[in-house]
Amino acid sequence: xxxGELSERTGTPRRLLRYYExxxxxxxxxxxxxxxxxxxxxxxxxVQIRGLLDAGLPTRIIKQILPCLDxxxxxxxxxxxxxxxxxxxxxxxxxxxxxxxxxxxxxAIVEYLDAVRDGNPPDRVPQEPAVS
Numbered sequence: 001x002x003x004g005e006l007s008e009r010t011g012t013p014r015r016l017l018r019y020y021e022x023x024x025x026x027x028x029x030x031x032x033x034x035x036x037x038x039x040x041x042x043x044x045x046x047v048q049i050r051g052l053l054d055a056g057l058p059t060r061i062i063k064q065i066l067p068c069l070d071x072x073x074x075x076x077x078x079x080x081x082x083x084x085x086x087x088x089x090x091x092x093x094x095x096x097x098x099x100x101x102x103x104x105x106x107x108a109i110v111e112y113l114d115a116v117r118d119g120n121p122p123d124r125v126p127q128e129p130a131v132s
Contacts, residue, residue: 003028003036010046017046023059025049025066045069055098057091 007014020026021036026045028036048069052062061084 001038001040003038006038006042006046009043010050012046012050020046020049020059024063025059055091055095057087061087 001009003014003017006012007017010017017026021028026038026042026049028038031037045066049062052065053059057065064080064084065088
């Protein structure tokens with residue numbers, strides 16, 4: 001697929017996809033006319049990269065953990081520094097906190113929906129009067 005389709009399918013601007021390629025996070029083959037051609041697997045890869053970036057990981061570390069996203073997995077870190085390990089542990093802990101928060105929010109929504117469907121809406125929070 002060409003860069004436009006990858007952009008559309010992942011919601012990622014073309015410019016950002018080119019940046020990912022410059023950083024070695026994704027690779028495109030070049031067709032005879034010079035257009036970038038991406039393999040289907042890069043749809044999931046781009047979504048994963050965006051998630052890792054959103055979680056605060058820098059591209060240099062994402063590049064190192066990309067082998068963990070593939071199957072079969074080949075994990076080899078000849079240059080893993082204590083700083084990199086500490087960064088990954090910190091990011092893991094932040095992600096765990098976010099997952100826990102999302103789970104609590106999901107459970108609250110489920111509880112609300114159950115109550116509304118049963119005709120027993122939960123107590124409403126009184127709204128403050130509008131200030132003019």
